[in-house]
Amino acid sequence: MTSKEKLGILAAMLLASMAHASPELDTVGVTLLRATDPTLIGSGVNVAQVEAPESSAMPVPWQVNPSIVFHPTNLFTYISADGIASNYPNALGTQSHHANSVAGNFFGVEAGVAPGVEHVNNYEANYFYESFITIGMAIQPRIVNQSFIFGSTPPQQTIDSQYDNYAAQNNTLFVSGAGNSGPPSAPSTAYNGISVAAFGGSSSVGPTADNGRSKPDITAPAGVTSFSTPLVTGGATVLLQAGLRGDAGVGTTSSATDTRTLKALLLNGAVKPSNWTHTATTPLDTRFGSGVLNVFNSYKQLDAGKFPFVESTTHSSGSEHLPGSNPGNVASRIGWDFNSLAGSLTQDRVNHYYFDLPFATAPSFTLTATLVWNRAFGQTSIKNLDLFLFNTANNSLVASSISTVDNVEHLFLPSLPAGRYDLQVFRSAGLGTETYALAFETFATRLNIARSGQNIVVSWPLVPDGFRLQSTDTLNPPISWTTVPHTFTTNENRAVLSPTLSAQFFRLIRP
8 A cells, every 4th residue: 555545545534533523632622623724633753652561461461453543554663672563463462452542542543633643653661661761762753652650669750850861862752641649640740741631530630749840731631641641642743743844934843843842832722721720839730730732722823933032131130120122022922932041140031022912902812821941961950940921011020930840831811901011031040051942822802793694693713722602691690601503714713693582692711
């Protein structure tokens, strides 16, 4: 079978599966993403699925069965202490139902986020850890799914350091399940990876046991974290595909595909549950991380482009770092940057991103910003970066994310008044240069109501995703809101309604 024939068969199967897309793919924005760009399926990306033995049976069950996820055998390479195999079944082990389910959500044709991956390295977990992670031996895949946790031996901090060193040296993104109870477990507690919770299921709750860091980083719908994790891994794979093919613009391939950028975009595109919360020193929710995965939102932020800071300033260590004098603004209210801050023993450094949010557009906006950097190779600690938001009209501080233990900072302001703002990436005094990724989004969503023939059309922008239209016939308590079905075009969501003799009130809501 030629590669062209394979892609043709895959496309046909995807079209058939989209007719009965899973609720999970709807929730995480994949259904909408494929409707707007059906080519974003992880094409050209090599990935890894690391699987712990499902039981002590012999031969050991840890492998993905290609037929279960509707892929040909030659998509897989199986790797364990007993050797390497490119056939299935093989003498290295047997199929694992856990592995099949993980693969189904990751790259399965029927329900996977990234069904078009180029190749899958399926590793047995013990061998992968001992033969690759502990000694830093590089593998080809850049995106690695780990739906397992370690016990107490070796200790969490040892595992974290080994994974962080590997990730920093090889630009590899490890996406790992947080665990289904207690505090998040290794390897998901590594600074440079992504820890995934289960939205609506059994899940670990942060912070980390070692020093109170904000883990998990993000959540996705599933009963347990084994199966929410591959949804996020699939999302990372799709973003990597988009970055590699230049969707973020000319000259951005290297920075758009850096794991720090992928992580910042995934976290910044997440949709906040109604009970999501955080503080200035705890950047993420202890249960939901940055929120519920939404691949469509993350892709739109990547696709919007890379936008540098407007100006950079220096300040005496510990002094005020107010907005600067440059009158310019970031060219887009949605996008990302990949940049650095040089260190100084006596001065703090600030990169300023100015945003103009005019009242003529809306009286208030939603702002979300996520800052990500790595724990460097061979280091036991991190350099301290922070996020600040100032109002430039009066130099007042609006919000801050100033954790001293996390290498993620996050701001979320759902009702930010119109005005001009200074989003600051701050580096306190210290030696060395720190490279970071920043993802940002500001928007104002309004309902539009118009007549179309005998019908009424209620519409709102397609970007960002995650809003649902609800209606009620009275605003007198108790109010009962009903979800209104809608469709979408290339640039907007639309609900077409028949006129009624009673009043109708509408609202947009995010879960």
